[in-house]
Amino acid sequence: MNQTQNKGNALALLPLGVFIFTFLGSGIVLNDFYALPSPIAVILGIIAAFLLFKLSSEEKIQALIKGCGDSKIITMCLIYLLAGAFATVTKTMGGVDSVVNFGIQNINSAYFPLGIFLIAAFLSTATGTSVGAIVALGPIAISLADKSGSSLPLIGGALLGGAMLGDNLSLISDTTIAATQSLGCKMKDKFKVNLFIALPAAFVTVLLLLFLGYGTTEVSLQQEGYQLITIIPYLLVIVLALLGINVFSTLVIGIITAGIIGFYQGDFTLLSFSQTIYKGFTSMTDIFLLSMLTGGLAAMVDKAGGIAFILHQIKKRIKSKRSAQMGIGTLVGLVNVAIANNTVSIVVTGGIAKEINDEYELSAKKTATILDIFSCIFQGLLPYGAQVLLILSFAGGALTWTDLLFNAWYYLFLFLFTILAIYSKYWDKLILKYTA
Secondary structure, three states: OOOOOOOOOHHHHHHHHHHHHHHHHHHHHHOOOOOOOHHHHHHHHHHHHHHHOOOOHHHHHHHHHHHHOOHHHHHHHHHHHHHHHHHHHHHHOOHHHHHHHHHHHOOOHHHHHHHHHHHHHHHHHHHOOHHHHHHHHHHHHHHHHHHHOOOHHHHHHHHHHHHHHHHHHOOOOHHHHHHHHHHOOOHHHHHHHHHHHHHHHHHHHHHHHHHHOOOOOOOOOOOOOOOHHHHHHHHHHHHHHHOOOOHHHHHHHHHHHHHHHHHHHOOOOHHHHHHHHHHHHHHOHHHHHHHHHHHHHHHHHHHOOHHHHHHHHHHHHOOOHHHHHHHHHHHHHHHHHHHOOHHHHHHHHHHHHHHHHHHOOOOHHHHHHHHHHHHHHHHHHOOOOHHHHHHHHHHOOOOOHHHHHOOOHHHHHHHHHHHHHHHOHHHHHHHHHHOO
16 A cells, blocks of 8 residues: 555665665676666565565565556566567668668768767667667767767767657657656657657757868768668658557557568568567566566555655655656656666656656656656766767777767757756646647
8 A cells, every 4th residue: 555645664765775776886896887687686675675674475475566567567568578579670671770871871971960960869769779779870970980070079979869869759768668657648648748848959959060060071981781661660660659559559560561571671581580579579678577576676665655755755845846847857867877777767766756746737748758858868978877888988988978978969958948848837838738
């Protein structure tokens, strides 16, 4: 039973602290925040809950199972599997390479920073992963900076911003799935609200990169092949999602379409297509287990009064609907600093955000957007976040974290427009009016 009507129990948060500090501590000690599998860190938190909570063993087991099997958690996990299959199938049949090569060959070398930003944004929107976009584009972006004479920090910042723009907007990204499932709103509704905040930020970034990124050196690049037909599944999934087609149906149609194209090109046999789908499923094992186990841990913490304590502390500081929205954003951001994983941060704080959203009669689609945006902003700026570490690794020491920080212009504008969406009555009414 949820204990939101009392002050809760601060000690009930200890198991959650075990999870967070195990994950954070191992990352600091090992100098790699992804060396310790995150589901193992959650398991340690669950063990701590069993040892510390004074509930009966039966109550603790029931809370754990109920949390793991919550309908929103299971729905989230199933969408993860299909999203993983879609991403793997489309990559295998050449979709990622085609997007990258098509973009690079059709962008004047004088505008590489802008080009990298736009390609990264499209790729991460289509595939639902900022890390995947950076892995695909990172080596190319670094090479382009070297050959064209463009600013490496500027190109690195453009890559980081574009990748997180797409991750935040994508209808099949982990963060969108987690945020919408936690708040109980439709993905297309959250997407519409997100557009009113992210697109103005992206537009200003484009103008700035157009001005800052202009170079005088023209370079000739080796022509790499691409097939426009392989981009169709990405466009199809985006269109179907915007039309309001159920996300399960959308992803299944996308997978089948990619498979048909793969069969046509000779990339797949029936057996290899099946194996690729399963490979996509297994690529989501970490986030699947993490979401399910985190749901179980959160339910145990809630049962012991931990969630009630957090809610009580937040509500003491809430003076209005706007401060409630800002409190939700700050909470998910701080959790992300500790965990360095934007999806998990949303899963951990989603239940609390839902309670605050309902009590203060906020817009669920806007709250889901705020959750997603703040988690992405904090994740993209962490010096130990996966996205930053990948870009620095590709740069081979030629780039520093501060270089990226001061050139990731999209994050600055996204934060400013998000604050505007929270505190400006006019902007708020405009968003809700045109996303109804």
